[in-house]
Structures are given as C-alpha cells and as structure tokens.
Amino acid sequence: MKVNIAGFNIDKELIDKLNSPLATPELISASYARISRSNKSIEELRKEAMKELEKARKTNTNIIFAMGHSSVAEHSVFNIDLIGVSRALTELIQRSRIASFTEKSQRYVTFSKDYVVPAEFANRPKLKQPYKKLMDELFAEYELSFNALNELYKKQKPELKTRERECLAKEDARYILPLSTKTQMGMTINARSLENLLRRLSKSPLKEAAELKELLYTKVSAIAPSLIRYIDNDDYTGKVDLEKVGFTGFLQQELPWVKELDLENKVRVINLPANADDTILASIIYQQGELNWNETKETVAHLPRIIKQQLWNQVFKDLKPWHKVPRAFETVDFSFELTMSESCWAQFKRHRYCTVLRKAGSSLAAKIPPAIKAINRENIWTKLNNKIIRMGSALPPKLAYLNPYFRTNASIVTVFVKMNLREIYHFVRLRSDENAQWEIRELSQLMAAQVKKNAPQAASFLCGKSEMNR
Numbered sequence: 001m002k003v004n005i006a007g008f009n010i011d012k013e014l015i016d017k018l019n020s021p022l023a024t025p026e027l028i029s030a031s032y033a034r035i036s037r038s039n040k041s042i043e044e045l046r047k048e049a050m051k052e053l054e055k056a057r058k059t060n061t062n063i064i065f066a067m068g069h070s071s072v073a074e075h076s077v078f079n080i081d082l083i084g085v086s087r088a089l090t091e092l093i094q095r096s097r098i099a100s101f102t103e104k105s106q107r108y109v110t111f112s113k114d115y116v117v118p119a120e121f122a123n124r125p126k127l128k129q130p131y132k133k134l135m136d137e138l139f140a141e142y143e144l145s146f147n148a149l150n151e152l153y154k155k156q157k158p159e160l161k162t163r164e165r166e167c168l169a170k171e172d173a174r175y176i177l178p179l180s181t182k183t184q185m186g187m188t189i190n191a192r193s194l195e196n197l198l199r200r201l202s203k204s205p206l207k208e209a210a211e212l213k214e215l216l217y218t219k220v221s222a223i224a225p226s227l228i229r230y231i232d233n234d235d236y237t238g239k240v241d242l243e244k245v246g247f248t249g250f251l252q253q254e255l256p257w258v259k260e261l262d263l264e265n266k267v268r269v270i271n272l273p274a275n276a277d278d279t280i281l282a283s284i285i286y287q288q289g290e291l292n293w294n295e296t297k298e299t300v301a302h303l304p305r306i307i308k309q310q311l312w313n314q315v316f317k318d319l320k321p322w323h324k325v326p327r328a329f330e331t332v333d334f335s336f337e338l339t340m341s342e343s344c345w346a347q348f349k350r351h352r353y354c355t356v357l358r359k360a361g362s363s364l365a366a367k368i369p370p371a372i373k374a375i376n377r378e379n380i381w382t383k384l385n386n387k388i389i390r391m392g393s394a395l396p397p398k399l400a401y402l403n404p405y406f407r408t409n410a411s412i413v414t415v416f417v418k419m420n421l422r423e424i425y426h427f428v429r430l431r432s433d434e435n436a437q438w439e440i441r442e443l444s445q446l447m448a449a450q451v452k453k454n455a456p457q458a459a460s461f462l463c464g465k466s467e468m469n470r
C-alpha cells in the first residue's frame with residue numbers, strides 16, 4: 001500500500017509565490033480523470049499533466065463537458081472569502097449542499113451599520129431614501145436594544161462575565177437587524193458545486209447576485225478555465241405560473257393561512273413513517289443476515305418484544321455524543337412544516353442533508369424574543385417590523401423581487417422539511433444542546449418529541465449533546 005498527498009489547500013499568498021501557470025487545481029482533476037482509462041500509475045499521470053498544461057485542460061474539457069463526467073471537476077476545490085454580501089443573498093449561496101461555509105455570527109459579533117443598498121435603487125431616489133432611512137432606524141434600534149439588554153443582564157445575571165453578557169444581549173438584539181445586513185463568510189467549494197452555484201446566481205433577478213456571479217466566475221476561470229462552463233441562466237426554473245393557467249386560489253389563500261400558522265404551531269407533523277422501529281432494526285439485521293429485505297422485515301415484525309429490546313440495547317451500546325448512528329437510520333423519513341424566524345432559519349438552513357422547501361410570503365407576523373418584552377421595546381419592534389414588510393410589499397411590481405431585503409431577523413419563515421432519522425439525530429445533538437440558540441433549541445425539542453412518540457426505540461438516544469454527556 002502507498003499513500004501520496006497529491007495536493008492540499010494552502011493560502012493564495014503562498015500559491016502566488018510560485019509564480020507558475022501550473023499552480024492550478026486543474027492538473028489534479030486531469031490526472032485523476034485519466035486514472036480510469038490508463039495503465040500508468042497516478043504518480044506518472046500527475047507528472048504528465050504537469051508537463052502539458054494545455055493537454056490537461058483539454059482532458060478536463062472532454063471528460064467533464066463532452067462526456068459529461070462532471071465528478072472529475074469535484075477534485076478541484078476552492079477556498080473563497082465572501083465579504084460584504086447581504087444576509088438575503090446567503091439564502092442563495094448556502095443552498096449548495098456539497099460545500100462548506102463558516103459565517104460571521106450575529107450571536108457573537110456586534111454588527112456595525114453596514115447594509116446593502118440594492119443597485120436597483122441607483123436612479124430611484126424615491127425608493128432609495130425611505131429604504132436607507134428605515135435601515136438606519138433598524139440599526140439604531142439594534143444598538144438601543146443591545147444596550148438595554150446589556151443593562152438588564154447586569155442586574156439579572158451579575159454572575160456573567162462581560163463577554164458572556166454581551167453575547168447574550170447580541171443574541172436577541174440581532175432579531176431586529178434587516179436581511180440587507182452585510183456579512184462575510186468563508187466558503188470551500190469544488191468546481192462542480194461552484195458551477196451549480198453560478199447558475200443559481202444567474203437565475204436570480206437580484207443585481208447583487210449578478211455581481212457575485214461575475215466576480216466568482218472571473219476569479220475562478222482565471223485560475224482554472226477548463227472546469228466550469230454552464231453558468232448562464234438557461235431559463236429552466238421548474239416553477240409554475242398559476243396566473244397563466246387562470247388559477248390563483250393558492251395565492252389568495254396564502255396570507256391568512258400563514259398568519260394562523262405563525263401564531264399557533266411551530267412544528268406541524270406532515271408525515272411519519274409506519275413501523276419506524278422495526279424498519280430500522282430490520283435494516284441493521286439485513287446487512288448481517290441471509291434473508292432478503294421482505295423476509296428480514298417479516299421476521300423482525302414477529303420477534304418477541306424482549307428480544308427486540310435486547311437488540312436495541314446492542315445498537316446503542318457504547319454510543320458517544322460524537323458518534324453517528326448507523327446508516328440504517330436513514331431508511332425512515334419524517335416530514336414537518338416548521339414556522340420560525342429568519343434568525344432561526346439562518347441556522348436551520350445550514351443543515352445540508354435534508355429536503356427543505358421554503359414558502360414565499362410576507363406575513364406581518366414576527367418572532368420577538370421574550371427578552372425584548374422585558375426591556376419594553378416590543379411595540380417599537382412590532383412597528384418597525386410591520387414598516388419594513390409593508391415597504392417591501394409596496395415595491396413596484398417589477399422590483400417585487402427585492403423583497404428579501406425587506407425583512408428582519410424577526411420576520412417569519414415557513415418551511416416544509418423532510419429528514420431521515422440519522423440526520424435528525426445529528427440535528428438534535430447540535431440543536432437541542434444547552435449551547436444551542438434558544439429558538440432553534442425549542443424547535444429541535446419539539447421535533448424530537450414527535451419523533452420519540454413515533455419511534456420510541458430508535459429515538460431513545462435522541463437528545464442534545466449536553467444531555468448525552470450527562
């Protein structure tokens with residue numbers, strides 16, 4: 001056996017010192033692409049690629065684009081700083097499943113007044129002025145609420161260190177920040193995922209998305225021109241136009257329905273698996289036994305309860321908070337409809353292995369943290385939240401797509417989510433943990449309670465990391 005480190009990501013400043021056109025990840029992609037049809041060793045293939053950059057690029061183009069083996073582009077990975085993008089745009093960026101993100105946290109960092117003014121407002125002072133005025137008001141309220149919360153906690157929680165107290169104050173004050181707030185994030189993404197992201201950005205009508213697409217493509221294609229091609233809006237959306245078919249029933253019902261949902265239920269169960277415990281147990285046994293799938297399930301269904309209990313004890317034996325439960329837990333899916341604030345959604349959407357469908361809509365409902373009521377700023381917050389939502393709804397129809405900037409972290413989001421039990425385990429470990437933010441912890445605990453009712457055995461260790469440690 002032999003292991004070579006063929007490459008790894010290092011800072012661009014060091015790469016620039018090489019001052020070589022060969023400093024491109026395309027060579028790794030090309031040499032790996034050639035593995036499947038060559039008798040040569042990988043070392044030789046890599047040497048060959050180094051000798052003939054243009055030929056290597058041609059290999060990539062042929063294999064990725066002509067033959068459609070896009071997985072070859074996955075061997076080229078980029079680390080990209082994204083600075084000054086709006087929180088609204090992160091919605092599009094972080095939809096990439098096969099990519100890694102670390103974003104500046106509004107829980108731990110104080111945000112100074114820095115927000116995106118949509119380029120669409122450049123020659124529209126009548127829209128731009130009130131927008132800027134309102135954004136300034138929101139940032140001013142953020143600062144006032146932060147100071148008031150900080151003072152409140154000085155009295156209520158004198159045991160906290162300054163930094164802990166300030167973080168607690170930030171955690172809730174940030175709910176009034178608008179989604180136009182600028183943020184920064186580190187993104188690690190392979191060329192294949194990046195191509196998907198570029199295409200997604202090109203389908204967005206936002207000028208901010210177009211600017212990001214242009215910057216990303218220009219910078220990446222200068223280093224690696226052979227990996228990314230289909231980046232333009234090809235007009236495929238997969239959406240439906242209800243008005244075109246003369247049926248707008250869904251649209252008319254939306255507003256009152258969303259309002260009712262916002263106030264009543266945070267977690268609505270949509271779909272639960274039948275016999276989840278038996279399905280998972282059968283899935284584990286299936287891998288070890290001689291019987292086929294149906295026979296295994298049938299046999300498990302008829303096992304005495306005491307035997308099943310013993311088997312479950314074995315499944316969870318020695319399970320630690322950092323362990324994953326077996327893949328067999330992926331055989332059962334749970335679906336929920338969830339209502340949460342934009343702030344909570346910003347955390348929820350970071351979980352990549354689930355299906356999430358976000359509803360459009362501009363409900364006036366807002367999630368105002370209880371602490372804001374304690375500092376008597378609830379009415380001011382409600383007014384500001386209503387003002388921003390109404391301003392967004394009053395945009396001229398051709399600019400209605402700017403709506404994502406006209407929301408605060410307190411604005412309400414409704415999503416449909418489907419997760420398998422393995423991902424639910426992971427989600428609940430992180431989000432029911434004592435260090436998790438309070439709103440997502442609440443949501444996680446409600447979801448976990450529903451799952452436990454449905455799958456008492458399989459979900460018997462479903463809890464936050466901190467609880468498991470205890």
Ligand SMILES: Cc1cc2nc3c(=O)[nH]c(=O)nc-3n(C[C@H](O)[C@H](O)[C@H](O)COP(=O)(O)OP(=O)(O)OC[C@H]3O[C@@H](n4cnc5c(N)ncnc54)[C@H](O)[C@@H]3O)c2cc1C
Binds near residue numbers: 103431
């Ligand atoms: C208390 C707390 C504080 C946080 N603070 C911040 C913060 O300040 N800034 C910030 O940006 N984020 C923060 N996060 C979010 C966090 O970094 C994760 O993005 C988020 O919790 C999603 O979880 P995940 O990445 O483990 O897994 P998911 O996306 O849910 O994926 C599930 C599992 O799949 C595997 N997986 C998925 N993708 C990959 C991959 N590319 N490579 C290898 N394995 C993969 C992993 O095993 C992972 O556990 C915080 C989270 C918590 C709980």
